[in-house]
Amino acid sequence: MSPIMQQFREIETCIECSAYKHIQIPEVFYYAQKAVLHPTGPLFDQESQTLKPRCVRALKRIFILCDHDRDGALSDAELNDFQVKCFNAPLQPSEIVGVKRVVQDKMVEGVNERGLTLTGFLFLHALFIEKGRLETTWTVLRKFGYNNDIKLSDDLIPHSSVKRAPDQSVELTNEAIEYLRGIYELFDGDLDNNLRPVEVEDVFSTAPDSPWNDVPYKDAAEKTALGGLSLDAFLSEWALMTLLDPARSLENLIYIGYPGDPSSAIRVTKRRRLDRKKQQSERNVFQCFVFGPANAGKSVLINSFLGRPYSDTYSPTIDDRYAVNVVELPG
Ligand SMILES: Nc1nc2c(ncn2[C@@H]2O[C@H](COP(=O)(O)OP(=O)(O)OP(=O)(O)O)[C@@H](O)[C@H]2O)c(=O)[nH]1
Ligand SMILES: [Mg+2]
Incomplete structure (x- = not known):
């Protein structure tokens, strides 16, 4: 790794090039495009060499959505469906064996008798990213509707x-x-x-x-x-x-x-x-506003609505405050 990349971990790639000698010019554009289309930042923490929490959360959701029988592992059939959905191509049985072997070699708990576990699935993505294959993880995220902030895109x-x-x-x-x-x-x-x-x-x-x-x-x-x-x-x-x-x-x-x-x-x-x-309402949820001068007893009233113990010490409320509870109707 070049010294500048070591000092500034947010730098994704560093390559030497020369317009004069025509060295590595296409590569410059290749990596520039890659950095924009498949950025590392939202997915991977270079410092700790781990997936970022939000990426883990999204991949966990995707894993659960693909685990149709909810047995905590992706079977060969589920892995294949996942592959078809994300990459429009099935996985050959030998490829499935290969993927599981790669995971199992590095992380025993990544595979069990039912298939690829969540740990294994996350490990696999971390592996893709470490090897520079960020487009794989990005393709998966985007297929499931995630945007560049790894949130579901607004139109969903x-x-x-x-x-x-x-x-x-x-x-x-x-x-x-x-x-x-x-x-x-x-x-x-x-x-x-x-x-x-x-x-x-x-x-x-x-x-x-x-x-x-x-x-x-x-x-x-x-x-x-x-x-x-x-x-x-x-x-x-x-x-x-x-x-x-x-x-x-x-x-x-x-x-x-x-x-x-x-x-x-x-x-x-x-x-x-x-x-x-x-003169009647179909609402089940009612919003009530509590008004009153400072020190009138509003917070104490709200606290008792939430079953909290009464306190004599007065501490003024600075911001808006909400309290919500179930109220039994008499009769
Ligand atoms: N004796 C008695 N004291 C009360 C009662 N309700 C509130 N107090 C006291 O009055 C003081 C003010 O109560 P808060 O509920 O904090 O007042 P508040 O309206 O929320 O005040 P701000 O947050 O400043 O607007 C506290 O010291 C409470 O203990 C009550 O029913 N009886
Ligand atoms: Mg108050």
Whole structure:
């Protein structure tokens, strides 16, 4: 590696060329084009020689989508389908054996009796990239709809289905709620109605990041005694995200593997003008605003809505704050 590449790891390639002597001129253009079409930066950390976290998350999602029987490994048939989808060409049986052998030689857990494991799949991509075959990984990502930021490209998210008038809101449909209940059960490994923070991270491990790590979602729902989310709290966070930012909710449903048509996951409620006229509402999610002067007791009220203990010490709230919970209707 040239000294300048060692000093500045973001430099992808360095080649000597001479216009005068006609040395390596086509190569200059080849590598320049490669750096633009198949950049290393978003995929691979040169410093640590590992795949970048967002690339791992996307590849993990792709792996799960290709693992049709959900047995945690890509069988020969699944590998072949993957190859056909991404590269429009089947893999010969001998090639499949070859690929698995390469992985197994370097990493035993990369292959098991059912096929190529997620670890093996990730290893294979790291190997392609190390060998300069970035176009392989980029082709796979792009086939599955990822853009240069390794996020799903915007046109895969049905923005038209969240168009609404100011007095309409967006809620999850029963279909989506049922799906999310299933997800909760799947990830609440010990079935104790407590989804621990690491388990929430796991739910979103196939999304570019966990959407609830920042305001307004962070700490917006009730916590269990063990510091996790109950099923109600989990669904409440989803309800809040769907209300405030339905496109984001849709996007994350797609990232975590919602199998149906995304537009079937949400619905726009009737206009409130009509609800008022009829004196009834079909909404399940209501947004209430808490107003009042400083030191009036707003935060304390909200905290008790989330079942948090009362505290006498006053600490002023600086930013907007959201709290979401399930409310049982009397009767
Ligand atoms: N005795 C009593 N004290 C209360 C009650 N509600 C709030 N307080 C106290 O009033 C103080 C202010 O409460 P907060 O909930 O922090 O007030 P806030 O409206 O959020 O204030 P800002 O964030 O500055 O707008 C705290 O010291 C609370 O302990 C109540 O119902 N009874
Ligand atoms: Mg406050």
